[in-house]
Amino acid sequence: MPHEMSLITTIAASLALATLFGFSAAKLRLPPMLGYLFAGFVLGPATPGFDADLVLASQLAEIGIMLMMFGVGLHFSIEDLLDVKRVAIPGALVQITLSTTLGAIIGHHFGWPWLTAIVFGLSLSVASTVVLLRALESRHLLDTHTGRIAIGWLVVEDVVMVLALVLLPHLGDLFGDGGTAMPRAALGPALALTLLKLVAFVALMLVVGKRLLPRLLWMVGGTGSRELFTLTVIAIALGVAFGAAKLFDVSFALGAFFAGMMMRESELSHRAAEESLPLRDAFAVLFFVSVGMLLDPATLVNQPLQIAAVVAIILFGKMLIATITVRLLGYPLNTALTMGAGDAQIGEFSFILCALAISEDLMPESARQLVVAGALLSIALNPLLFKAIAPIQAWVRSNSRIARYMEQSADPLAELPMSTDQRLLTDQVVIVGFGRVGRRLAERLRVEGIPFVVADQNRERIEALRAAGVPAVTGDATDPATLIQAHVARAAMMVIALPDSLDARKMIDVAKLLNPKIQCVVRTHNDDEAELLRAERVGEVFMGEQELARAIGEHVVTKMQARAAATIDVI
Numbered sequence: 001m002p003h004e005m006s007l008i009t010t011i012a013a014s015l016a017l018a019t020l021f022g023f024s025a026a027k028l029r030l031p032p033m034l035g036y037l038f039a040g041f042v043l044g045p046a047t048p049g050f051d052a053d054l055v056l057a058s059q060l061a062e063i064g065i066m067l068m069m070f071g072v073g074l075h076f077s078i079e080d081l082l083d084v085k086r087v088a089i090p091g092a093l094v095q096i097t098l099s100t101t102l103g104a105i106i107g108h109h110f111g112w113p114w115l116t117a118i119v120f121g122l123s124l125s126v127a128s129t130v131v132l133l134r135a136l137e138s139r140h141l142l143d144t145h146t147g148r149i150a151i152g153w154l155v156v157e158d159v160v161m162v163l164a165l166v167l168l169p170h171l172g173d174l175f176g177d178g179g180t181a182m183p184r185a186a187l188g189p190a191l192a193l194t195l196l197k198l199v200a201f202v203a204l205m206l207v208v209g210k211r212l213l214p215r216l217l218w219m220v221g222g223t224g225s226r227e228l229f230t231l232t233v234i235a236i237a238l239g240v241a242f243g244a245a246k247l248f249d250v251s252f253a254l255g256a257f258f259a260g261m262m263m264r265e266s267e268l269s270h271r272a273a274e275e276s277l278p279l280r281d282a283f284a285v286l287f288f289v290s291v292g293m294l295l296d297p298a299t300l301v302n303q304p305l306q307i308a309a310v311v312a313i314i315l316f317g318k319m320l321i322a323t324i325t326v327r328l329l330g331y332p333l334n335t336a337l338t339m340g341a342g343d344a345q346i347g348e349f350s351f352i353l354c355a356l357a358i359s360e361d362l363m364p365e366s367a368r369q370l371v372v373a374g375a376l377l378s379i380a381l382n383p384l385l386f387k388a389i390a391p392i393q394a395w396v397r398s399n400s401r402i403a404r405y406m407e408q409s410a411d412p413l414a415e416l417p418m419s420t421d422q423r424l425l426t427d428q429v430v431i432v433g434f435g436r437v438g439r440r441l442a443e444r445l446r447v448e449g450i451p452f453v454v455a456d457q458n459r460e461r462i463e464a465l466r467a468a469g470v471p472a473v474t475g476d477a478t479d480p481a482t483l484i485q486a487h488v489a490r491a492a493m494m495v496i497a498l499p500d501s502l503d504a505r506k507m508i509d510v511a512k513l514l515n516p517k518i519q520c521v522v523r524t525h526n527d528d529e530a531e532l533l534r535a536e537r538v539g540e541v542f543m544g545e546q547e548l549a550r551a552i553g554e555h556v557v558t559k560m561q562a563r564a565a566a567t568i569d570v571i
Contacts, residue, residue: 010052011060013043014289015282022285031383033134036285037376040292054293058351061290063238064283065348066256068130070237071280072142072151073260074273078206081152081261083460084145088152091325095153095343096160098321099125102313110306112367119357122164123371124313126157128347129253130287131379135342135386143499145457146335149326150342158254161349163194165251168356194249201248205258209240213259214266221268229268230275236263237276253348288379291347295376299369310374315381319344330459332476337392341385345378346371415485416453420471424451425487432477432507433498434461437523441497442470453486478506480514489514495521508539 021035021042043052081088103121108114132150133142141147213236220232237256244255263269300307323340327333354371357363416425428451431438438454445452454465454472465472475482477496488494494511496504504522511518520539524530533541 006053007056009050010056011286013050013052014039014057014060014286017042018285018289031380033131033288033383034380036288037292037380040289041295041297042292043289044293044295046296046298052293054290057286057290057293060283061287061348062252064280064285064287065129066241066252067234067237067276067280067283068133069253069257070241070260071273071276072133073257073262074264074269074276078261081148081155083458084149084152086460087149087326087329087331088156091149091322091329091339092153092156092160094325095318095322096122096125096157099313099318102317103310106309106313107367112364116357116363116367119168119353119362120367120371123350123353123357124310124346124374125318126161126346126349126353127154127318127343128345128349128375128379129154129158130284131345131347131382132342134284135382139386141338146338149331149335150339153339153343155254155257158251158257158349159198161353162198162249162251162254165353165356167194168353168360168362197248198250201244201250201255202258205240205262209258209262213262214269217263217266217268217272221271226275229271233263233272233276234279251349287348291351291372291375291379294351294372296369296372299366299373303366303370306370307373307377310370311377311381314346314374314378315344315385319385330474332457332479333393333396334389334476335457337389338386341382341389344385345382346375347379350375416471416473416487417466424471425453426490427451427492428453428471428487428490430455430483430486430488430491430494430511432456432494432496434458434465434472435497435499437499438495438497441495453491455482455486478503478510480510483507483510483514488518491515491518493519493521495523497523499523499525504533 017039018036021039022032023035025035025038026032040057041047043050043057045051045054100118100121103124104114104117105121107117107120110117112120132154136142136147136150141150216236217229217232220229223229237259240259241252241255244250244258245252248255263272266272319340321340322343323336326336326339350371351368354363354368358365358368429445430453431442432455434442434454434456438456442452442454452471454462454470455475455477456462456472457474457476459474462472462474471486473482473485475485477483483494488511494508496507498504504524508520508522511520522533522539522541523544524533524541525544527543530541530543530546
């Protein structure tokens with residue numbers, strides 16, 4: 001029987017070659033991502049043999065982006081977004097502005113008109129969502145404060161690109177060769193309408209989606225059908241993303257992100273994340289394959305200097321801009337370097353912008369090939385930048401007086417005020433991390449009259465605590481300077497209330513170096529980590545599931561004992 005094979009062959013060939021080359025890359029101790037990109041290159045029109053359908057591949061990649069952003073939203077809340085607004089909004093805007101300027105200067109040097117050069121520069125300014133999220137996940141940074149900053153940064157970049165994509169057709173009408181005449185006065189109303197649609201979408205999600213989506217997920221979960229639950233999760237992710245794009249001119253990625261963030265309000269959000277994970281991974285691979293398909297090797301041969309300039313802007317220019325910007329905003333060097341490395345690549349939005357610019361006669365095809373080559377090389381080299389963070393920090397601390405000075409931030413939040421009551425800094429409890437667990441612990445200590453000092457990387461939280469009269473410092477607790485400011489040398493106990501315990505041992509080592517007699521308490525969610533920490537005798541280790549089971553057990557035993565006593569009394 002006859003079949004339509006285009007979609008099936010594209011998926012089958014993409015996944016098969018991605019598996020083969022990804023495995024080969026892993027065996028060579030290279031990122032599997034390189035294998036996925038090479039698989040796309042083999043399947044693309046630039047190589048002989050089978051050619052995959054580029055249109056279908058790009059659509060499949062869009063599904064991957066939607067599912068990935070949906071998954072991010074499931075681990076992200078409105079509070080997290082507001083917590084990082086002071087760094088994400090100005091940081092992303094500064095980075096986009098300066099990167100666009102660098103790209104525009106280079107583009108004009110290539111001989112393009114200024115408008116074309118500006119669009120070209122804008123295409124180099126926005127990072128790939130998939131690449132950054134993969135990098136954060138692989139390094140267990142997604143649920144950290146740095147990860148939340150990166151996600152907030154992505155959201156701001158997404159919003160800016162939405163506005164750019166809406167504005168570009170009007171610029172094409174004004175300056176393009178094939179466009180129809182349009183009065184310049186129409187640009188203002190068009191941009192205002194876009195902003196109004198964006199605000200309307202966000203308001204709808206906050207008012208309606210926050211109530212409707214969690215309730216819907218709860219109702220479906222009550223049926224007990226796993227496949228129906230998974231279907232509902234995927235339908236919500238793709239449906240909201242599609243509706244956002246069609247009704248509000250919002251990008252698929254932004255729509256899916258807000259859908260996930262609203263669904264996070266449901267008690268079943270963790271299950272939703274687990275059920276959608278296999279699809280997210282599979283379609284993320286298809287994204288990298290689709291990137292490899294776009295490359296024309298002739299560009300690498302004919303324009304090596306232009307490609308080198310583009311790659312230099314993406315890898316080094318963007319990293320330097322983001323790193324300096326985050327540092328100037330008062331955040332530690334590690335956070336700044338992580339943000340710089342994460343932003344030093346481009347991806348899906350750059351391709352979308354280039355395609356639209358070409359259709360509006362605002363960009364030549366040669367410019368798009370430079371963007372594609374820059375994206376391919378930056379994605380391939382991006383993992384090396386993350387690996388370079390630790391050596392850079394070590395070099396900074398050992399070789400550069402200026403850099404050491406920069407690392408010791410002059411931020412007033414990184415130092416306790418001189419007016420702090422010394423009674424609060426003697427035999428106190430140092431709480432590292434002021435999330436849900438840290439806040440509840442602090443409240444209990446406050447009720448009991450036990451002094452405590454908070455150390456957290458979130459500046460907004462530290463400012464709020466200082467305003468409430470609580471001793472608090474901002475900074476990374478693995479840095480001795482942060483614990484020194486928290487007066488850990490005079491503390492009786494240190495509680496690491498962070499959800500990620502990977503750096504717990506380093507924090508404890510620093511604390512015991514400053515105060516050998518200090519008692520340490522660590523929070524963890526993993527049985528293996530708990531056993532390793534206990535084996536190293538770092539202090540008391542509490543595992544969330546164990547403590548929950550203990551509390552439930554005590555409740556059940558108390559109720560059953562009361563029931564038994566009541567039965568005896570009746571007899």
